[in-house]
Amino acid sequence: MHLSAIDSAIRSRKSARAFSQQEVPRSRMVALLDEAARMAALGAKVAWSVHVLHGDSRQALCAKVCAAHDALRQAPELSSLYREPYDYYPEKWTSPYLERRRENGWSLYGLLGIGKADRDKMHAQHQRNYQFFDAPVGLIFTLPRALGRGELLALGAFLQSLMLCARQAGMHTCPQAAWNGFSSIVMPHIGAADSDMLVCAMALGFENGSDTVNTFQTPRVPVLGFTRWLS
Ligand SMILES: Cc1cc2nc3c(=O)[nH]c(=O)nc-3n(C[C@H](O)[C@H](O)[C@H](O)COP(=O)(O)O)c2cc1C
Secondary structure: OOHHHHHHHHHHHOOOOEEEOOOOOOHHHHHHHHHHHOOOOOHHHOOOEEEEOOHHHHHHHHHHHHHHHHHHHHOOHHHHOOOOOOOOOOOOHHHOOOHHEEEEEHHHHHOOOOOOHHHHHHHHHHHHHHHHHOOOOEEEEEEOOOOOHHHHHHHHHHHHHHHHHHHHHEEEEEOOHHHHHHHHHHHHOOOOOOOEEEEEEEEEEEEEOHHHHHHOOOOOOOHHHHHHOOO
């Protein structure tokens, strides 16, 4: 079967959670971002900012947040320092979202041989988020707080566009909300204005094809599970 470039990018996109050390040159990042920004956005305002971290700035942020994540585990009362900038998750999970989320999480841990009682291993796997899964490029996405929630739609379209462009260029990505809780560390590190908020992050680079974690495949709800036909 012949797959067009877009099909191929869509079907081969996945969240990679282990990357090789292969660098992504700045000129390549500029080309990717330029292409990805062709997505639709009401009013073409381009309200978001992308902060590209590599080299020392990436290393330093990873070290700070890994240390904070470890400290938080030892002293949960520190959680008052780490507030999410917006409510990504509901206060109370309801069915069927709770079951789907659990299934996704436990399937990943199962693949990695992490059992429900393996708290240390879970923490270590979660910590991989704060190393951008070893990807050479870490991206942080911010939006001005003052703008409407609709801007999250435009940024979401941009993220998907970027992930597909990365695939077409032979790279992989992992969007990451895990950084949001550490906004109080991330935002000063990147020099973002107080009036901006951290929306999410993304690891980008070339996948480590020999790491089992990258064989993880997630199911999808069938079309009839999320579509209503009205006639
Ligand atoms: C906005 C957003 C935030 C995400 N945050 C994380 C994260 O912090 N850590 C992680 O490992 N995966 C994260 N993911 C990846 C999802 O878990 C993944 O997209 C989902 O399980 C579907 O799998 P797939 O991307 O491999 O198709 C995030 C995805 C999105 C869209």
